[in-house]
Amino acid sequence: MDFPIVDLMDRASCEAWIETYFHPDGLKCPHCGASLEQGRWFRRTQKSDLDVYRCQECKGIYNLYSNTVFEGRYFRPEQTVLFIRGVCQGKPTAQLARELRISRTTATEVRHQLQANAEIEQPETPLEDEEVETDEMFQNAGEKR
Numbered sequence: 001m002d003f004p005i006v007d008l009m010d011r012a013s014c015e016a017w018i019e020t021y022f023h024p025d026g027l028k029c030p031h032c033g034a035s036l037e038q039g040r041w042f043r044r045t046q047k048s049d050l051d052v053y054r055c056q057e058c059k060g061i062y063n064l065y066s067n068t069v070f071e072g073r074y075f076r077p078e079q080t081v082l083f084i085r086g087v088c089q090g091k092p093t094a095q096l097a098r099e100l101r102i103s104r105t106t107a108t109e110v111r112h113q114l115q116a117n118a119e120i121e122q123p124e125t126p127l128e129d130e131e132v133e134t135d136e137m138f139q140n141a142g143e144k145r
């Protein structure tokens, strides 16, 4: 019996999880900082099937992956959640790539970026708020919201 776990995940729950961990202050325009309420739905990406918004303030477009390690990747939300779960659990990259039906090259690259960010963000002194540490693991290096 096969368990196509990617297909069994709930889309809305995955998007909510991603927003919570990637954008703890809420999704907003990465170009000018305007809130999602100041944007409007623009289109849906073909491969990752994400909503794309156009900012009414600066006309920039963005989605859940903007300014994160997953920007420009074709992960669907379910694949993203399961991928991060697998990395955190220390699953081998080859197995993750197979299970989630993503290329091994992509899986390796994204894993390395996540791990590099996690190392950069290792604080000198313990943080009081672990969430800060977590979401910065997903941000593109050098990018600040």
Ligand SMILES: [Zn+2]
Residues within 6 Å of the ligand: 029, 030, 031, 032, 033, 034, 055, 056, 057, 058, 059, 060
């Ligand atoms: Zn904007």
